[in-house]
Amino acid sequence: MRENILEVKNLKAYYDILKGQVKAVDNVTFNLKNGEILGLAGESGCGKSTLASSFISRKKPLKYISGDVDLVGHKIMEMDESEFKKLRLRTISLIPQYALDAFSPTKKIKTYIADLAREQGVKTDKAFFDKVKERLDLVNLDESVLNRYSIELSGGMKQRVIMVISTILDPEFLIADEITSALDVSSQRFVATMLANLRDLEIIKSAIFITHDLSILYQIADRIMIMYAGNFAEIGPTDEIVDNPRHPYTRSLIDSLPKVGIQYKDKKLAGIDGTPPHLLNIGEGCRFRERCPYAIDKCEETPPREQVAEDHYVSCWRWKELGSDLSGKK
Amino acid sequence: MFKDFWAKHENLYYALSNKKVIFGLTIVVLVFMLAAFGPMLTPYEYGEYAGAGYLPPSSDHFFGTTIDGRDVFTRTVYGLRSTLLVGAIAGTIATLVGCIIGFVAGYYGGTIFDELLMMLTNIFVVIPQLALLIVIAAFLEVRGVVIMAVIVSLTAWPWTARAVRSQTLSLKNQEYVSLSKISALNVGRILREDIASNMFSYVFMVFIQQFNSTMLATVQLEFLGLGPTKGISLGLVMQNAVNWNGIQLGMWWWAIIPGLILAILITALYFVNTGLDAAFNPRLREM
Amino acid sequence: MGKYLRKKIVIYLITFILAVTINFFIPRMMPGDPIQSLLSRFSGMEGGREILEEQLTLLFNLDQPLWQQYANFWKSVFTLDFGISIIQFPTPVLEIIKRAIVYDISVLLPAIILSWIVGNKLGAFSGTDKTVDNYSMPFFYFLASSPYFWMAGIVAFFFGVQIGWFPISGAYGSTASPGFNLSFIMDFLHHWFLPFFTMFLVQLGGWAIGMRNMIMYEQSSNYSKYMETLGSSNKLIRKYGFRNGVLPQVTGLALRLGRIVGGAITVQVVFNYPGLGRMLLDAVQNQDYFLMQGIFLTIVTMVLVANFIVDIVYMFIDPRVRLSFTEEV
Amino acid sequence: MAKNNDVVMSVRNLSKIFKSGILNPEYTVAAKDVSFDIEKGKIISLIGESGSGKTTVGKLILKLINVSEGEIIYKGKNISEITDKAETKKYYRRVQGIFQDPFATFNPLYRVDRVFDMIFDSFDLGFKDKDKAIRDALYDVNLNPDRTLGKFPHQLSGGQLQRLLIARALLMDVDVLIADELISMLDASTRIGVLNLLVESCKKHGMAVIFITHDLNLGYYISDKSLIMYKGRLVERGDTKKIYENATHPYTQMLFEAVPEIGDRWDPEEEFLPEQVVNDVQKFYKENEGKGFVEIEEDHGVLFSDK
Amino acid sequence: QDIPREETLVVSGAMWGPPSTWNVLIPNPTPGTGGLVYETMFSYNPIKDEYQPWLAESGEWVSDNEYVLNLREGINWHDGEEFNAEDVVFTYEIAKEGNVFYSPIWDWLESVKAEDNYTVRFTFSEPHYAEWDAELYERYIIPEHIWSEIPSDELITKTMKNPVGTGSYMAKEAGQDRMVWERNDDWWGNEVFGQPKPRYIVDLVNQSNNIIMGMLMKGELDLSNNFIPGIQRIKDQFGLKTWYNEEPYMLSFNTALMYMNTLKEPMDDKQFRRAMAFMVNQQNIVDRVYGGLVEAANPTGLFGEGWEAYLDEEVVENYGFEYNPTKAKALLDDAGYVDADGDGWRDMPNGDPLELKLMVPSGWTDWMEAIRSIASDAEEIGLNISPDFPDVSLFDNRRFTSDFDMMIGVFQTTLSSTPFDYWNGVANSNIDGEQINSGNWGAYDNPELFEKIDEFNMTRDESVKQELASEIQETLLKDMPSVPLWHNGLWAQQTTQYWTNWPNEDNPYGIPVSWGNFYQLGMIDTLIGIEPAK
Ligand SMILES: Nc1ncnc2c1ncn2[C@@H]1O[C@H](COP(=O)(O)OP(=O)(O)OP(=O)(O)O)[C@@H](O)[C@H]1O
Ligand SMILES: Nc1ncnc2c1ncn2[C@@H]1O[C@H](COP(=O)(O)OP(=O)(O)OP(=O)(O)O)[C@@H](O)[C@H]1O
Numbered sequence A: 001m002r003e004n005i006l007e008v009k010n011l012k013a014y015y016d017i018l019k020g021q022v023k024a025v026d027n028v029t030f031n032l033k034n035g036e037i038l039g040l041a042g043e044s045g046c047g048k049s050t051l052a053s054s055f056i057s058r059k060k061p062l063k064y065i066s067g068d069v070d071l072v073g074h075k076i077m078e079m080d081e082s083e084f085k086k087l088r089l090r091t092i093s094l095i096p097q098y099a100l101d102a103f104s105p106t107k108k109i110k111t112y113i114a115d116l117a118r119e120q121g122v123k124t125d126k127a128f129f130d131k132v133k134e135r136l137d138l139v140n141l142d143e144s145v146l147n148r149y150s151i152e153l154s155g156g157m158k159q160r161v162i163m164v165i166s167t168i169l170d171p172e173f174l175i176a177d178e179i180t181s182a183l184d185v186s187s188q189r190f191v192a193t194m195l196a197n198l199r200d201l202e203i204i205k206s207a208i209f210i211t212h213d214l215s216i217l218y219q220i221a222d223r224i225m226i227m228y229a230g231n232f233a234e235i236g237p238t239d240e241i242v243d244n245p246r247h248p249y250t251r252s253l254i255d256s257l258p259k260v261g262i263q264y265k266d267k268k269l270a271g272i273d274g275t276p277p278h279l280l281n282i283g284e285g286c287r288f289r290e291r292c293p294y295a296i297d298k299c300e301e302t303p304p305r306e307q308v309a310e311d312h313y314v315s316c317w318r319w320k321e322l323g324s325d326l327s328g329k330k
Numbered sequence B: 001m002f003k004d005f006w007a008k009h010e011n012l013y014y015a016l017s018n019k020k021v022i023f024g025l026t027i028v029v030l031v032f033m034l035a036a037f038g039p040m041l042t043p044y045e046y047g048e049y050a051g052a053g054y055l056p057p058s059s060d061h062f063f064g065t066t067i068d069g070r071d072v073f074t075r076t077v078y079g080l081r082s083t084l085l086v087g088a089i090a091g092t093i094a095t096l097v098g099c100i101i102g103f104v105a106g107y108y109g110g111t112i113f114d115e116l117l118m119m120l121t122n123i124f125v126v127i128p129q130l131a132l133l134i135v136i137a138a139f140l141e142v143r144g145v146v147i148m149a150v151i152v153s154l155t156a157w158p159w160t161a162r163a164v165r166s167q168t169l170s171l172k173n174q175e176y177v178s179l180s181k182i183s184a185l186n187v188g189r190i191l192r193e194d195i196a197s198n199m200f201s202y203v204f205m206v207f208i209q210q211f212n213s214t215m216l217a218t219v220q221l222e223f224l225g226l227g228p229t230k231g232i233s234l235g236l237v238m239q240n241a242v243n244w245n246g247i248q249l250g251m252w253w254w255a256i257i258p259g260l261i262l263a264i265l266i267t268a269l270y271f272v273n274t275g276l277d278a279a280f281n282p283r284l285r286e287m
Numbered sequence C: 001m002g003k004y005l006r007k008k009i010v011i012y013l014i015t016f017i018l019a020v021t022i023n024f025f026i027p028r029m030m031p032g033d034p035i036q037s038l039l040s041r042f043s044g045m046e047g048g049r050e051i052l053e054e055q056l057t058l059l060f061n062l063d064q065p066l067w068q069q070y071a072n073f074w075k076s077v078f079t080l081d082f083g084i085s086i087i088q089f090p091t092p093v094l095e096i097i098k099r100a101i102v103y104d105i106s107v108l109l110p111a112i113i114l115s116w117i118v119g120n121k122l123g124a125f126s127g128t129d130k131t132v133d134n135y136s137m138p139f140f141y142f143l144a145s146s147p148y149f150w151m152a153g154i155v156a157f158f159f160g161v162q163i164g165w166f167p168i169s170g171a172y173g174s175t176a177s178p179g180f181n182l183s184f185i186m187d188f189l190h191h192w193f194l195p196f197f198t199m200f201l202v203q204l205g206g207w208a209i210g211m212r213n214m215i216m217y218e219q220s221s222n223y224s225k226y227m228e229t230l231g232s233s234n235k236l237i238r239k240y241g242f243r244n245g246v247l248p249q250v251t252g253l254a255l256r257l258g259r260i261v262g263g264a265i266t267v268q269v270v271f272n273y274p275g276l277g278r279m280l281l282d283a284v285q286n287q288d289y290f291l292m293q294g295i296f297l298t299i300v301t302m303v304l305v306a307n308f309i310v311d312i313v314y315m316f317i318d319p320r321v322r323l324s325f326t327e328e329v
Numbered sequence D: 001m002a003k004n005n006d007v008v009m010s011v012r013n014l015s016k017i018f019k020s021g022i023l024n025p026e027y028t029v030a031a032k033d034v035s036f037d038i039e040k041g042k043i044i045s046l047i048g049e050s051g052s053g054k055t056t057v058g059k060l061i062l063k064l065i066n067v068s069e070g071e072i073i074y075k076g077k078n079i080s081e082i083t084d085k086a087e088t089k090k091y092y093r094r095v096q097g098i099f100q101d102p103f104a105t106f107n108p109l110y111r112v113d114r115v116f117d118m119i120f121d122s123f124d125l126g127f128k129d130k131d132k133a134i135r136d137a138l139y140d141v142n143l144n145p146d147r148t149l150g151k152f153p154h155q156l157s158g159g160q161l162q163r164l165l166i167a168r169a170l171l172m173d174v175d176v177l178i179a180d181e182l183i184s185m186l187d188a189s190t191r192i193g194v195l196n197l198l199v200e201s202c203k204k205h206g207m208a209v210i211f212i213t214h215d216l217n218l219g220y221y222i223s224d225k226s227l228i229m230y231k232g233r234l235v236e237r238g239d240t241k242k243i244y245e246n247a248t249h250p251y252t253q254m255l256f257e258a259v260p261e262i263g264d265r266w267d268p269e270e271e272f273l274p275e276q277v278v279n280d281v282q283k284f285y286k287e288n289e290g291k292g293f294v295e296i297e298e299d300h301g302v303l304f305s306d307k
Numbered sequence E: 001q002d003i004p005r006e007e008t009l010v011v012s013g014a015m016w017g018p019p020s021t022w023n024v025l026i027p028n029p030t031p032g033t034g035g036l037v038y039e040t041m042f043s044y045n046p047i048k049d050e051y052q053p054w055l056a057e058s059g060e061w062v063s064d065n066e067y068v069l070n071l072r073e074g075i076n077w078h079d080g081e082e083f084n085a086e087d088v089v090f091t092y093e094i095a096k097e098g099n100v101f102y103s104p105i106w107d108w109l110e111s112v113k114a115e116d117n118y119t120v121r122f123t124f125s126e127p128h129y130a131e132w133d134a135e136l137y138e139r140y141i142i143p144e145h146i147w148s149e150i151p152s153d154e155l156i157t158k159t160m161k162n163p164v165g166t167g168s169y170m171a172k173e174a175g176q177d178r179m180v181w182e183r184n185d186d187w188w189g190n191e192v193f194g195q196p197k198p199r200y201i202v203d204l205v206n207q208s209n210n211i212i213m214g215m216l217m218k219g220e221l222d223l224s225n226n227f228i229p230g231i232q233r234i235k236d237q238f239g240l241k242t243w244y245n246e247e248p249y250m251l252s253f254n255t256a257l258m259y260m261n262t263l264k265e266p267m268d269d270k271q272f273r274r275a276m277a278f279m280v281n282q283q284n285i286v287d288r289v290y291g292g293l294v295e296a297a298n299p300t301g302l303f304g305e306g307w308e309a310y311l312d313e314e315v316v317e318n319y320g321f322e323y324n325p326t327k328a329k330a331l332l333d334d335a336g337y338v339d340a341d342g343d344g345w346r347d348m349p350n351g352d353p354l355e356l357k358l359m360v361p362s363g364w365t366d367w368m369e370a371i372r373s374i375a376s377d378a379e380e381i382g383l384n385i386s387p388d389f390p391d392v393s394l395f396d397n398r399r400f401t402s403d404f405d406m407m408i409g410v411f412q413t414t415l416s417s418t419p420f421d422y423w424n425g426v427a428n429s430n431i432d433g434e435q436i437n438s439g440n441w442g443a444y445d446n447p448e449l450f451e452k453i454d455e456f457n458m459t460r461d462e463s464v465k466q467e468l469a470s471e472i473q474e475t476l477l478k479d480m481p482s483v484p485l486w487h488n489g490l491w492a493q494q495t496t497q498y499w500t501n502w503p504n505e506d507n508p509y510g511i512p513v514s515w516g517n518f519y520q521l522g523m524i525d526t527l528i529g530i531e532p533a534k
C-alpha cells in the first residue's frame, strides 16, 4: 500500500479575469497520507476551495499554471477529462461547500443517487441500494429519504445525504469543503465526527477537510495545513500546529480563538491587525508580511518551505529565530 | 476620477464591454438614425406619388415604390418613426405602470394591498392580450399615436409589475434598507436612493422588453386595421403591402423590408438585453 | 397544494368575471348608438328591423336599471345565449363559435405544443454548446422578433407561391368534402400546414430563447457542478438541467397562452383560415357586438381553461409547488 | 429579572408571528413569550441556532417589524406606540443596530460615507465639526479615514465595513446597540479585533449591546449576560458565567457539548445525534410540566416547560 | 368523398362570412340562394339591356295599372311539387304584413291574383313602372307549400337550410369557409337554355385579395370576383382572363360618388359644390389607385346599357365637368371663397377659415388612397380638405346622421335596368327623419327634382321618360349634390385550367360574376356557356 494518496508539488492555479490574475493557489506543496484526515484551514478567500477544485475541475476562469499533483499514481494535471472522469467518485470525490444546494430540486434522492452511480458504470440493483441504505443508516438517516425530494430535507439531512452520495463508491480521496459551516453546532459535531467515522470504517481512505474553523479541525484532523492568501503557510500534526505553531499567522490565529470559559473581562484576546491582501495581481514576497509583527525586509522575498520536524513544514523566513518565541505561549 | 466613474458604474463597464451589447446597440442606433434622419434623405412625402409603381429598389427609391408609385423608403422611415414613437410611449407607460404597481406591491409585500395588486396583475396576465386590444381599439373613435400607445400598454404592464415586485421584495429586505430606516431616513429617500436606484439597470432591461413587445403588439393591431387612423406606421405599410398583393406581385421590397427592419431592430434589442443581463448578472458575466 | 389550486381558481374566477364585465360594457360604451347602427344595416327591411330590435332589447334590457342588465347578462352567459350574430344573421352566436373553434384548436394546439417541445429542445441544445449558440441565437431572436402576420406573409409567399408546396388559403381544398377519410385528412393537413408552421416558427424562437437561458442558468447551478465533479456525463447533466429548466417554461406556457391566441388572429387573417380570430375581426369590423362578445368570452375562457390545465400539470411536475407553496402565484 | 435603575430597555412577553397569504394564511411563530431586560453598559449575547428567532427579536427592538404580542419598554414607553416621525427619530437616535452582512449593509451605489451622512442628516449629534467627528470615530475603530472615506463598499473589506458601522454607532452614542451576527462574515483573524473594539467602546460609552450570535464561545467571551433561544422561545437567561457553569436546559447543555474547542476533544465514543435534542427537550418539558420559566438562582432563569 | 375538380367551378368574392342563412326573405342570404335555387320571373342581361323570360314565359302591362304574367308550364320545385301561379301570389302575399324587406311594394301594389295555374295578375294602386321593371328580375319566387308552414314572426329568423327552389342548383354543403352547390340535373331550364356545365359550384369565403391573387396564380380558383389590385400586372403571365383585354379590364358595377353635406356651409352652396367637381382629378385616381382597373365616372354618374339609354350627351356637354383646376379656382373665386387671411388656404366668403374633412371608412384602402388623392387636388387649388378615416361603424353613424362634411359612397348606384335606381339613390326625398338611410346622405333637398324622379318612375311613355331624364341629369349637374368620381368594377378574373370560354368583351353572352344578385344578371348564362377545359 502506498504511503501517500496525494502528492502536491508547487501547485499554482490562478483565476484569469478581466482585470488580471487572481493568484488563489500559489506554490502549494503538501502530501496526504493514506488513512489520514488533513485539515485545511485559512480565512475566507485564501484559496482553500480553489485548491480543492484544482484537483477536481479546472473550469474557466480557473487556470492551472504549473506544479504536479499525483493522486494514487495518476498525474491528474496532465490527464484529459475523459480519463479523469473515470477517477471521479471512485478515486476522488468531493463534498462541496454548497452541499445544501447540490440537489436537483425535481429529482427524488433515489433517482439522483442511481443516476450518479450509473454514470460510473455501477449497476443500480438491489445490492446497490442495500448499500445505500446501510450508509444512510450510518449517518442516522431513515431509508425513506430515498423517496423524498431535497426540499423535504433539513439542512443537516441534506448535508448527510450528500456525504453518503459522495462516498458511495468508497473513494480513496475525499475533499470535504466547509461541510460544517452552514450547520448548527449540533449538526456540525455530528457531521464532523461522521467524516472521521467514514475513514475509520475505511469507506474512504483519506480526506482533506476544509474549514476556516480551527477548533473543528482540532477535533478530527490528523494533520492541519494552514493557508494564507493563496500561499502555503504551515503544515503539521494537529497537536504540533496547535501547541507549537511555527508560522506567525498560525500563531495569531490560534491566539485569537475564544474558548468557552474565557471571557473578555478576564482575558482579552489579541486579534491580527489589518486585512488579508487582495490576491489580484499580487506580487512576490510573504503575503502575511503586512500584518506580521515579526516582518523584516527579507519578507519581501517569497519564503521557502522548510521542515521543522517530522511532518511539520513551514514557510517563513524567521521560523528558526522565532521558534521558541512563538510556541508555548498558551 | 475616470477610474472612479467606472468603479462606481462597474455594471456599465461590463455592459459596454460586452460584445452582444455593442453589436445590438450599433444596430439599434442605426435603426434609430434611420428613423431620425431617414426623412431628410428622401425628397418625397410619405403620402405622395413619387414615381412609377412597381419599381424595385434603386438610387431614386432606396426601397422601391409601392404598387401605386409611392416611395417605400419614405413610408418606411416615417412609419418607423411613428412605430418607434408608439413603442417608446407604450413601453414607457407599461414600464412605468408596471414599475409603480410592482414597486408598491413589493414594498408593501405580504399585505392585503400587495395581494390585491398581484391579483389584478395576474388577471391581466391571463387575459388574451390581442383579443382585448382589438375589442378596445374598436371602441375608439379616433386613434392617435398616443392613444394607441395607451391601449397597447394596457395589457403590457403586468409582466413588469410581477418582475419589479419580486425585485423590490428582495431589495427591500436588503440590510442597507434597514440601515437607512434606522438612520431615520424618510420613506421617499429610501425608495429613491436605496430601492429605485438599485433597480435602475433592471428597469432599463424591462423597458427594452416592453419596448419590444409593445411595438410588436402595435404592429399587429395596425395590421388588423386597428392602428392609428391617421398618419403612417410600419404596421400600416405592411398591411398595405399585404392587402395590395405586394407579396404575390413579388414586390418584396414593399412587403419584406419594413417588417425586416422591425424584426432586426427587435432582434438587436434582444441582443442588448441578453448582453446587459450577462453584464448585470454576475452569475452570467463572462470573463 | 390545495392552497395553490385555490389561489389559482380565485384568479381565474375573477378574470372570468372581469372578462364578462368587459363584455357587458362592450356595446354599452360604444361611441354613438350602436343599436341604431346595427338596425340601420337592415334598412329597407321593415320586419327585420323589428325583429332585430326585439332581439336587442331582449339582450340589452336597456329599459332596466344597470345592475339588472348586468345580472341578466350573467344569466345569458350561463345559458350560453350570446344572441344572434348580425353579420351572419340569423345564426346564433353560439353556433358560429362552435363551428369556428375547431379550426383554432386544430392549429393552435399543435403549434403551441410542438413549438414548445421543439423550442425547448433546440434551446437546451444551444444553451449547452457555445458554438451552436452563437449561430442559433440570432436566428431564434429573429423568429421571436417577427410579427406573426409578417412571418405568415413570408411563409405564404415562399412555400405557397414560390415553391408552391402548400395551399395558402382556407382550411381544406375547394373540392374536398369534410369527412373521416384519408384523402380529406391529407387535404386538411395540407392546408393546415402553413398557418400551423407560421405560428410554430414564431413561437419556437421564444421558447428556444427561454430554454436556452434557463438551461444556462441550470448548468451554472451547484447541482450541475456537483454532478460534474462526481463524473457525470454532460448528457446526464443536460438532462437534469432540462428537467429543471423546463419548469419555468411550463409556467411561461401558461402565461403566454393569451398572447399566442392573439397571434393566431393575424395568422388566420393572412391565411384566410376560418377560426375564431378571423371571426372576431369580422365582428369588430362590422360592429357585430353579439358575435364580438361571444368570441371574446370564448377566447378568454379557452385561455383560462388552458392556463388551468397547465397549472395543474405544473403542480404535478414540480415537487416544490406540490409541497411548499408559500409565495407567488 | 433584575430590577434596578440601570435598566434601559425591557422586553416583556414578546411574541412575533409571521403570517403569509390572505386566502389561506400560514403562520410562523418566530418568537414567543420572550422577556428580558437590557441594562446600561451591559453586553447581552443572544445565542441560538439558525431560525430560532434571534434576528426577529433584534428587528422587533429596532422597530423594523411590528410586535405581535407583548411589549418593548424603552424609557417607560412601549415602543409600539411610537408612531409619529419625530418620536421615531428620537428613538433611533438612541437605539441602533448593526447587521449581519456588512456588504449588504452598504448600498453599493454610494460611497461608504453615506452611512455617516445619513445620521448627520437625520440627527443632531452635537458635533461642531462633522468631518472631524467622523475621522475621530474612525481612528477609534482603528481605521485610517484617508483610506476608507470616499471609497465604494466593494473597495473595502468586510472587517473595514463592519468597523465603519461600529464607528457609526459610536458617533451616535446610543443607549442600545443591536449587533446581529456582527462577526459571522468575518474571519478568525479579524473578528476578534472587531469584537474587542465593540466591547471597549460599549464600556466606554455606557452602551448596552445585544450581541446576536450562534457561536457559543464568542458569546461567552464578550457578554455579561446571555439569552439562549430555541425555536422562538427563550430557554435560558441570565448571567453568562452562571449559565456556563450550570447549564440546565437540555438545549443549552447540548450546545455546550457540541461546541468544538481547541484543547478539548470530543469523546469519539459518545454517540451524538442532533435529532436527539428535540426529544430531550420534549422530555424535559414533560417532566417539568407546569413549571414554566423559573429563576433557578439569582440572575439565572430557565424555561422548564413551554406551556 | 371529394368532388371531381374538373366538374367543379370554384369561385370567390361573393361571400364575406361563413354561409349562415338561405332565407331569401332577408336581403343578404348566402350568395347563390337567389338565382341558383330560387329563381325570378325574368332575367336581365345588363350588357345587352335585355330581359329574358325565366319562370315567366311572358308578361305585359294589360292596362296602366295591371300587369299580367304568364308562367312557364312544367316547372317543378326541387321536392317534386309543381310550381304554379299560387307560388307567385304567395311570394307577394307573404310581404303584405310588412315584415319582409320587399313589403313596401304593397304601398303601390293593390293585389296579386292567380287567374289560373299559370297566369298571375298584378293590380297596382299606383304603378311604379321603373321599380316594377327591376322587381321582375329581383324577386325570388318561393314555394308556398313550404313557406306557408312558417309562422310569420319566424319568417326572417329561419335559416331555411337546404332551400327548396326551382333553380338549376341545390345546396350541397355549407362549410365554415365555403358554400357548395350541386347541379340540379332535372332543372326545367335544361331544355330551354341549356344545362349549366359545372356539376358543382364551390363558393369560397375569402376576404384577403392577396390570397385570392395567390390562388389565381396557382389556378386554384376558376373565377374570382374580388377587387385585386395589380391583377393587370400578372394577368398575362398567369393566363388570367378579364372582361376587357385592355384597360379598364373590368365592366363597371357602380358609381362612387363624393357626397357633400348640404346642411353645412359651404356645401350648401351649389357653386362651391360645382367647383368640387372640377377640382377632382378622377384620372389620377383611376390610374394611381386602381392602376386602370376602373373607369372615371361619367359626369351624370350613369353607365351601363340600361342607364345610358337615358344619358343626354347634350346635357353633359353643357353642364358636365372634367378635371380643370383653373375652372375650379375661378368658380371658387367667383363665389367668394378666397384666401382672406393670406395663410395660403381659401376662406369662407365671410372670412371664416374653411376647413373640411372628407371621410371614408378606415381600412378601405383603395378609397383611403382615393381621398388622399382628392385632398391633394384640393390643396392644389388652395382648399383645405383633409382625409378622415373613421372606423366603419363610426362612418355609418355619421353617414346616417349627416354628421360629416364630405364622404364617398356607392349606395344604390349599382348596375340595373333603369336609371331610376340611381337617381332614387342620390336624390331620394326621404331626408327628414332623424336618420337618413336612403342614399341621399348629403340631405340634398330639391322637391322639384324629387317629383321628376317619381314621375320617371311612374310613366311608361318613353319620350316623357327621356325628357325627364334629361332634366334630372341637368339638375343634378347644375346642383351637384354629389360628384360622380369613378365606376367601381364588376371585378372578375378567371383562370382557364378547368373552365374556358368565359364571356368577355368579344363574346358577351353572360356576366362572370357570382355576387348575390348577379345570377339572374348573367351569371347563369355564364354557367351554361363555359366549357370544361378537359
Ligand atoms: N470564479 C472566480 N473568479 C475570480 N476570482 C475568484 C473566483 N473564485 C474565487 N476567486 C477568488 O479566489 C480567491 C480564493 O477563493 P476560494 O473560494 O478558493 O477561497 P476559500 O478559501 O475557499 O474561501 P471561503 O472560506 O470563503 O470558501 C478569493 O480571493 C476569491 O475572490
Ligand atoms: N418576514 C418573515 N416572514 C415569515 N417568516 C419569517 C420572516 N422573518 C423570519 N421568519 C421566520 O421566523 C423564524 C425566525 O427567524 P430569525 O431570522 O429570527 O432567526 P435567526 O435566529 O435570526 O436565524 P439565523 O441564525 O439564521 O439568522 C424563522 O423560522 C424564519 O423562517
Ligand SMILES: [Mg+2]
Residues within 6 Å of the ligand: A048, A049, A050, A097, A177, A178
Ligand atoms: Mg471555499
Ligand SMILES: [Mg+2]
Residues within 6 Å of the ligand: D054, D055, D056, D181
Ligand atoms: Mg438571524
